[in-house]
Structure formats: C-alpha cells, structure tokens
Amino acid sequence: MNVAGSMERASLGRRLAVTTPWHPTAQRPFAGSFVQATTAAVAGFFDSVRLYHTEDWPGPTDPVQARLVDRAYRALTSGPNPRIGFTPRWTGDGYWVTDIATPVTPKRDYAAWARSHESALRQALPSGRFDADVVHGHVGIYGGWLALRFARPGARIVVTEHASFLGRILGQPRSRALYAEVVDRADVLVCVSEKLRGQLVDAFPRHGAKIQVVPNAVAIEQVPQRPAPVAGLNRWIYVGKVAAAKGVPELVEAFGIAAKDEPALRLTILGSGPLVEPLRERAAQLGLADRIAFPGAVPPQRVFEFLHAHDLLVHPSKSETFGMTVVEAVGSGMPVLVTRCGGPQETLAGLDGVAGLLIDVSDDPEVIVEGYRRLTRQMTRLDAARGRAALIERYGTRAVAARLTAVYGVEQPVQAEERV
Amino acid sequence: MSVLLLAMSTTRATAVRTAADFLLEHGEDVALITVDAEAWQREGMDPRVRIHPLQAAEQRHPLARLGSAVRRLSPAAYTKGYLKIYRLLRPYVLWRATRAGVGRELDWAAIRQVVVCDSHAIPIGWHLAKRHPRLTVGFELDRTAYLGLQAPQPGRQPVPSAPSGND
Numbered sequence: 051m052n053v054a055g056s057m058e059r060a061s062l063g064r065r066l067a068v069t070t071p072w073h074p075t076a077q078r079p080f081a082g083s084f085v086q087a088t089t090a091a092v093a094g095f096f097d098s099v100r101l102y103h104t105e106d107w108p109g110p111t112d113p114v115q116a117r118l119v120d121r122a123y124r125a126l127t128s129g130p131n132p133r134i135g136f137t138p139r140w141t142g143d144g145y146w147v148t149d150i151a152t153p154v155t156p157k158r159d160y161a162a163w164a165r166s167h168e169s170a171l172r173q174a175l176p177s178g179r180f181d182a183d184v185v186h187g188h189v190g191i192y193g194g195w196l197a198l199r200f201a202r203p204g205a206r207i208v209v210t211e212h213a214s215f216l217g218r219i220l221g222q223p224r225s226r227a228l229y230a231e232v233v234d235r236a237d238v239l240v241c242v243s244e245k246l247r248g249q250l251v252d253a254f255p256r257h258g259a260k261i262q263v264v265p266n267a268v269a270i271e272q273v274p275q276r277p278a279p280v281a282g283l284n285r286w287i288y289v290g291k292v293a294a295a296k297g298v299p300e301l302v303e304a305f306g307i308a309a310k311d312e313p314a315l316r317l318t319i320l321g322s323g324p325l326v327e328p329l330r331e332r333a334a335q336l337g338l339a340d341r342i343a344f345p346g347a348v349p350p351q352r353v354f355e356f357l358h359a360h361d362l363l364v365h366p367s368k369s370e371t372f373g374m375t376v377v378e379a380v381g382s383g384m385p386v387l388v389t390r391c392g393g394p395q396e397t398l399a400g401l402d403g404v405a406g407l408l409i410d411v412s413d414d415p416e417v418i419v420e421g422y423r424r425l426t427r428q429m430t431r432l433d434a435a436r437g438r439a440a441l442i443e444r445y446g447t448r449a450v451a452a453r454l455t456a457v458y459g460v461e462q463p464v465q466a467e468e469r470v
Numbered sequence: 471m472s473v474l475l476l477a478m479s480t481t482r483a484t485a486v487r488t489a490a491d492f493l494l495e496h497g498e499d500v501a502l503i504t505v506d507a508e509a510w511q512r513e514g515m516d517p518r519v520r521i522h523p524l525q526a527a528e529q530r531h532p533l534a535r536l537g538s539a540v541r542r543l544s545p546a547a548y549t550k551g552y553l554k555i556y557r558l559l560r561p562y563v564l565w566r567a568t569r570a571g572v573g574r575e576l577d578w579a580a581i582r583q584v585v586v587c588d589s590h591a592i593p594i595g596w597h598l599a600k601r602h603p604r605l606t607v608g609f610e611l612d613r614t615a616y617l618g619l620q621a622p623q624p625g626r627q628p629v630p631s632a633p634s635g636n637d
Binding site: 075076078107108109110112114115118125126134137151 | 484599608
C-alpha cells in the first residue's frame with residue numbers, strides 16, 4: 051500500500067464492513083439475529099461498522115421476465131441521480147445497516163443467486179468497494195462471495211459459515227467453484243460448529259489450516275431469566291419453523307402419547323411454516339385440540355414471554371448447525387429436551403443432564419416420550435444457573451467478541467467518542 | 471397525504487402488512503396496487519387499506535381476451551403456445567392496466583411516497599417513477615418521515631459501550 055493510502059486509512063480509523071443475506075427485517079424479524087448479535091458484540095472494537103444486508107426478493111421464474119425486472123431495478127437504482135437510493139439506518143447496536151432489496155430468480159443455483167446479490171450490492175456501493183480494513187462475510191455464498199468481490203486489496207476477509215444448506219451449495223459445480231474462490235481469498239473461514247468445519251475441511255483440505263470454529267454470539271447476558279424456577283415439566287413448547295425437518299410432526303405424536311396418561315400436559319408450537327394446518331388437524335384427530343396451541347410466529351422480543359410461561363423446550367430437529375433457540379432457552383433458565391442433531395451436542399457439551407437432556411435423532415416419537423420421562427425423573431439434577439453460566443462463557447457476547455476480534459486482528463476496543 | 475404500496479404478490483406480505491399498519495397508526499391513507507385483492511384479505515390486510523386490484527383490468531386487456539378466445543378454440547394451443555408468450559407480455563399488460571385504471575383513480579399530488587414491495591412490482595415502480603418524476607420512490611417505507619424525525623445520516627453517533635460492558 052502506498053503512503054497516501056496509509057495516511058488516508060489512518061485518518062478514517064479502523065473500519066469494519068459486514069455483508070450478510072440475513073438480518074432482522076419487518077418481513078423476517080427472526081432472520082439473522084445471530085448476525086445482529088455478533089456484529090453488535092464486535093462493534094466497540096471499530097471506529098465505524100457498516101452492515102450491508104442483501105435480502106432475497108424472489109421474482110419471476112421466467113428468464114425474460116426476470117431480465118425485465120433486472121432492467122427496471124437498474125434503471126431505478128443507477129445513474130447520477132438514482133430514483134431509489136440505499137440509505138443506511140442506525141441500529142442502536144453500534145452499527146449502520148443498509149438494507150438492499152435483491153431480486154433473485156427462483157429455480158437457479160446458488161452461483162446464480164450469488165451473482166444477483168453481487169449485482170444488487172454494486173448498485174448500493176457507489177465507490178464499488180467496501181471502505182473497510184476488515185470485511186466479514188456471513189455464509190460463504192453469499193456474504194463470503196460479496197466480501198471477495200468488494201473488499202479492497204489488502205483488506206482482511208473473514209467469512210463465517212453457518213448455512214444449513216452448505217451441502218447443497220457444495221453439490222452444485224458452479225456454486226462450488228465460487229466457494230473455492232472464496233476459500234482461496236479469505237484470510238480466515240470461521241465455522242459456527244465442528245460439524246460445519248468438518249464439511250468444509252473435507253471439501254477444501256488444502257485450506258484446513260485457515261478453517262476455524264468460532265460460535266455465533268448470543269447475547270445471553272441480556273436474555274431475561276424466568277421469574278421462578280421450573281417446578282414441573284407440564285407445559286412444553288417448541289419454537290421455530292413448523293416443518294418436517296424440525297421434527298415437529300414427531301413432537302405432536304410424542305405429545306399425544308405422553309398426554310394420554312398426564313392430563314396436565316400442554317404443548318405450544320410457536321412459529322409458522324407449512325405444517326401448521328396439517329398438525330392442527332392432527333391435534334384434533336388425537337383429541338388434543340384444546341391442549342396443543344398454535345399461536346403462530348411472534349416478534350423475537352416476545353419469545354421470552356412464551357418461554358417463561360412454559361416449563362420445557364422440546365427441540366426435536368433432524369439437523370441443526372447451531373441451535374440458537376436451545377441456547378436462548380437455557381440462557382433463560384429453562385430445561386431443554388433436544389436431539390443430537392449437530393449443533394446442540396456441541397452447544398450443550400458437558401451440560402447433558404444439567405441444562406436438560408439430549409436424545410437421539412429419530413422418526414420414532416417414543417424417543418421423545420422416553421426422553422421426557424427420563425428428564426422428569428432426573429429433575430433434581432438440573433442446575434439452570436450452571437447451564438446459563440456455561441453458555442455465557444462459551445457464547446456470550448464478550449467471549450465471542452474476544453475470539454472474533456483475534457480473528458480480525460484487532461484486540462483493543464476503540465473509544466466511544468471516536469466512533470462514527 | 472397518502473402512501474402507495476406496490477405488491478403484485480404476497481411473497482413479502484408480512485413486510486407490506488407491517489408498513490400498512492404503521493402508516494395507518496400514523497393517520498396516513500394507504501393504497502395498495504396488486505393483482506388479486508382477495509389474496510391480501512386472506513393475509514389479514516387491514517380493511518382501511520384501499521386495494522386497487524389489477525385482475526379485472528388485466529382480463530379486459532385485448533391480449534387477455536385473445537387468450538380467452540384461444541382457450542375456447544384449443545386448450546392445448548392456449549397452454550403450449552399462448553401462455554408462454556403471454557407470460558413475457560404480462561408485465562406490460564399489468565402496467566397498462568395500472569396506467570389506464572388505477573393511474574386515473576389516484577390523486578397523485580397527494581401521494582407522499584411509493585413503496586415497491588416485491589420483485590414483480592419493480593417494473594411498474596419504474597414506469598410510475600418515470601411518469602411522475604417528483605414522486606419519492608423506495609424499496610422500503612421511509613418511516614422517519616412519519617415520525618417527524620430527520621432521516622439519519624452516517625456520522626458521529628452516540629454508541630453503546632464496548633461489548634465488555636454487556637455482562
């Protein structure tokens with residue numbers, strides 16, 4: 051880098067750009083809360099943090115119509131006086147967010163979608179570059195790809211992989227080729243779990259040394275704790291997408307078995323998804339319509355109200371890269387019954403029987419029922435305070451910020467008055 | 471004053487509904503241009519939102535009427551030939567329906583903002599932006615205008631303490 055460039059950078063201070071396809075919005079208030087927490091955790095270490103959120107806007111499938119949409123989009127967002135500008139908004143968490151509507155064409159591969167994200171972000175970056183020393187891309191495709199395309203030469207690129215669909219990306223030749231470029235250019239690839247790291251090391255063994263595990267930050271310190279400890283396990287709750295991959299049908303069946311002998315049991319399925327109506331019908335068939343509630347999705351800030359009003363979080367997912375809900379539930383002081391579906395056996399390592407119980411992934415509802423009964427027998431062994439403390443040490447904002455800033459190569463927070 | 475939302479489909483229904491509710495809470499008139507009004511009723515759109523469906527105007531368009539005639543004569547030709555071509559022309563037909571119908575019903579001078587809410591609405595948003603050069607157009611509702619606040623600009627801001635102070 052030349053001297054003028056160094057001086058200019060010094061005068062601008064330490065800058066971080068974050069690029070992500072997921073961040074909470076009005077349309078998807080749950081999406082990317084971990085990106086939000088992680089960015090907030092490191093914001094104090096930079097003079098300026100700008101997050102660029104490229105949000106998928108699925109458009110027409112037909113290629114000609116898709117081109118018309120693309121042309122109109124460019125016409126609205128380009129030129130010396132674009133009709134639509136991308137104005138950053140202050141989050142209150144110490145960083146700016148620019149939401150970028152990103153038209154994407156369904157039924158394409160991840161490589162095509164990555165190019166769509168690149169095209170949309172280009173419209174929002176007048177200089178054509180991230181003005182940042184460190185660029186952090188969330189998920190290899192798309193955030194990592196955007197980091198690669200828009201980081202200035204010499205900028206440090208960090209990519210966090212937490213996509214549950216990583217296998218699909220790596221299975222598409224064109225997408226895998228883009229991913230390989232990301233892996234080549236990235237200074238560090240961060241995976242949020244050992245499971246994901248294993249997948250990436252298998253795919254890119256030459257780069258194993260730069261693939262590390264740093265978990266998502268979860269603001270557990272700020273999670274409201276339940277007012278009274280759990281005394282029984284009568285009120286079950288599931289929080290998340292109501293879909294087969296999450297094991298919700300098995301949960302309803304399991305509840306049906308357990309509820310036969312225990313009239314006090316209740317189940318709340320909190321979330322939306324394709325199986326809400328079929329499962330509502332199934333609950334009616336089981337004669338449990340008045341004992342299984344489907345309140346739909348609620349804003350993130352209301353989730354803890356629901357957790358506090360229940361006794362047991364049941365999370366019977368088939369596969370999770372991390373399992374944010376489980377961590378938040380334990381952070382709130384609630385026992386969990388969760389499958390060994392990837393992330394949870396890492397997040398709850400050493401806490402099986404303390405924060406709740408881990409059970410096998412299975413299509414057999416009896417596995418959940420047996421887990422519930424075992425947990426009921428072991429209730430006196432549960433130690434909610436120990437579970438919460440262990441998770442703060444692993445995933446709390448301070449702990450994750452320390453690990454992530456080491457990856458960024460910055461270790462001292464900046465003074466608040468220097469931040470812009 | 472009023473705000474015009476453009477959403478051809480319900481793919482981003484939550485965002486559209488949230489924006490409409492916000493505006494109604496702030497005493498604004500809200501209009502929505504869409505294809506199918508019933509889809510929005512199913513999505514629980516507030517009945518105070520004035521919905522301008524394009525479906526009827528689209529069906530009256532000569533190209534759509536031609537489609538009806540083709541279907542009567544040969545359902546196979548309709549599916550395999552006509553529909554493939556009509557799909558390409560549909561954005562133009564929808565714009566014509568907007569311009570000829572809704573475009574005349576709305577008081578453009580009273581519209582404070584046009585919000586393009588989904589991908590399918592982008593071409594119509596572009597046509598409207600060209601036709602009404604003074605209109606404010608965006609992909610998101612500019613809420614600051616309704617809170618009586620200045621839109622924030624990047625600059626020196628008070629920030630929370632460093633993460634170490636969080637716990």
